[in-house]
Amino acid sequence: MSRDTIPAEVKRAVLVEAGHRCAIPTCRATTTEIAHIVPWADTQDNSFENLIALCPNCHTRFDQKKEIDRLAVKMYKHNLGILNNRYGEFERRLFELLAKSGERVFVLGAAGDLLVANAVKDGFFEDKHVQGMNFDIKSDSGYSKSFPMTFTYWVTDAGVEFIKRFASGNDIA
Ligand SMILES: [Zn+2]
Incomplete structure (x- = not known):
């Protein structure tokens, strides 16, 4: 062989x-x-x-x-x-991007909170609820809700540490 x-x-x-x-x-x-x-x-x-x-x-x-x-x-x-x-594909690409740029703050569009949910759960990113854009819905039946369209995240110290280990080939488990 x-x-x-x-x-x-x-x-x-x-x-x-x-x-x-x-x-x-x-x-x-x-x-x-x-x-x-x-x-x-x-x-x-x-x-x-x-x-x-x-x-x-x-x-x-x-x-x-x-x-x-x-x-x-x-x-x-x-x-x-x-x-x-x-982690999802989006999170993995974000880790790579942040490893290269060293950015500590980033903004995501609609549904961004779903795309980084696992990393947020692990404490790597934090949503500080910065006032962003909203999409307001009002129906004739009286239903109304305001949906956030932008999400601003901070990379936490734990996130910086994780991204550093990931980028340098140290154990991330
Ligand atoms: Zn290569």
Whole structure:
């Protein structure tokens, strides 16, 4: 069995796990390339657990130049599983964005509170109920309600810490 015989369904699962992007949180370039975490030559291990999506650049830095540490790559893989189970796609993209920008405040549009509900529950973002835009409904039957259309969030200290661990490949569990 050669290193080229990674079963198609395993390959697909590994790419889906990382959203067809490089699994290094600060990179996230689109990719269809897959790397062995423990080298193929050592264990001939083509299992899902030993594979991770990396872009060609990070793959070279990991495999050949040894600029990316194996333990860090193991942790990126471990964190991907947690992130995928615990947070939605929008939250994961937000973590990446905040890791790059270092922003502490951000504004979301309608339904933004649903998009970051898990991260808010975990105490990473805080809604300080800044007065924003509202959508007011009044029906003939007398029903009236005002729906918020903007949500302003602060990244908490716990959120900053989490994003730092996520971006640097430390355990986020
Ligand atoms: Zn990369």
